Amino acid sequence: MGAMTGDVLRMGLVGAGPWAHKVHGPGIVAHPRTQLVATWARRPEAAADVAAIGGATPFADFDEFLRHVDAVAFAVPPAVQAPLAARAAAAGKHLVLEKPxxxxxxxxxxxxxxxxxxxxxxxxxxxxxxxLGTRRWLDEVARVGEWDGGLARWFSGTLLDIGYDQSRWRHDGGALADIGPHVFDLLDAALGPVTGVEQARLDRGVWHVMLGHENGRLSTATLSMHTPAQPAVTDFAVHGPHGFLAFDASGDATTRYAVLLDDFVRLVERETAEHPLDVRRGLHLQRLLGRVTDQLTGG
Structure with missing residues (x-):
């Protein structure tokens, strides 16, 4: 495992899309324990644009980019992330991974x-x-304990936004690929591990999914990123003999990213490879996405 360089984690950023500019880049620059030192993108001019956020050095060669960093944050499509992240890991670099x-x-x-x-x-x-609101809700869910099931609703017009016109993977995968990992992760955390997909249906861009949890509970998720809801609907709830406990997941991504970096730096500093939301969580969620599409296609 690679070590930190001094008290600050030297980070590289891969990608130059909306989230690289809005969240990853500014977040790394603003955090007191991280420094944006290098960027890489498939187009050198795009890497240079992101590098300008924090005075980083853009690189055209990925392996050369890796030699200048302790850790890498990815803001690229999943088909690009997976092989590059494996190369970065082999080079001993710690990883901030996007979903899926x-x-x-x-x-x-x-x-x-x-x-x-x-x-x-x-x-x-x-x-x-x-x-912090999510964590408080999950703590209360765990404290009460007796729940029969849960539900999630996500309706937004994100993929109607011209800013995401070039995000081919989002348009191809729709809400299932982009929002599904967030929603399934939170339902799983609230109600216990998801073990199967009971039903899945895609109707005019809206996903309807029923999940089975290992304790016999059921949860449902309705997901759309093509619905011009203002404001977006991002709510979760559990229900049972003690009532209905709801949670609105809307919030500020930059604030949440700062907390993520707090956790990440602490793990690297302690040379700890395990975290509840590490790559194994990503793999678990990837398997759930696969089961949803299998259910839809009869695979």
Whole structure:
């Protein structure tokens, strides 16, 4: 496992899309324990644009980029992230990984294997989970304990926004690929591990999914990123004999990213490879996405 350089984690950023500019880049620059020192993107001019956020050095060669950093944050499509993250892990670099972690279960398993072999620290950008409100809700869910099931609703017009026109993977995968990992992760955390997909249906861009949990509970998720809801609907709830406990997951991504970096730096500093939201969590969620699409196609 690679070590930190002094008290500050030297970070590189891979990608130059909206989240690299809005969240990853500014977040790394603003955090007191991280420094944005290098950027890489498939187009050198795009890497230079992101580098300007924090006075970093853009690189055209990925391996040269890796030689200048302790850790790498990824803000690229899953099909790009998986092989590059495996290379970064093999080089001993710690990883901040976007969701979904890979384009397929096989790719996610290969990445998880590369991380395990290298012993590096990883953390997933499951932003809801770094929100203090989320943590308080999950604590209350655990304290009460007796729940029969749960539900989640996500309706937004994100993919109607011209700013995401070039995000092909989001348009191809829709809400299932982009929002599904967040929603399934939180339902899993609230109600116990998801073990199966009971039903899945895609109707005019809206996903309807019923999940089975290992304790016999059921949860439902309705997901759309093509609904012009103002404001967006991002709510979760559990229900049972003690009532209905709801939670609104709307919040500030930059604040949540700062908490993520707090956790990440602490893990690297302590040379700890395991975290509840590490690459293994990404693999678990990738398997759930695969089961949803299998249910839809009869696979």
């Amino acid at each position: 972690v890979a384009p397929s279960v096989d790719d996610a398993e290969r990445l998880a294997g590369a991380v395990s072999d290298a012993g590096v620290t990883t953390i997933m950008v499951l932003t809801f989970r770094y929100d």
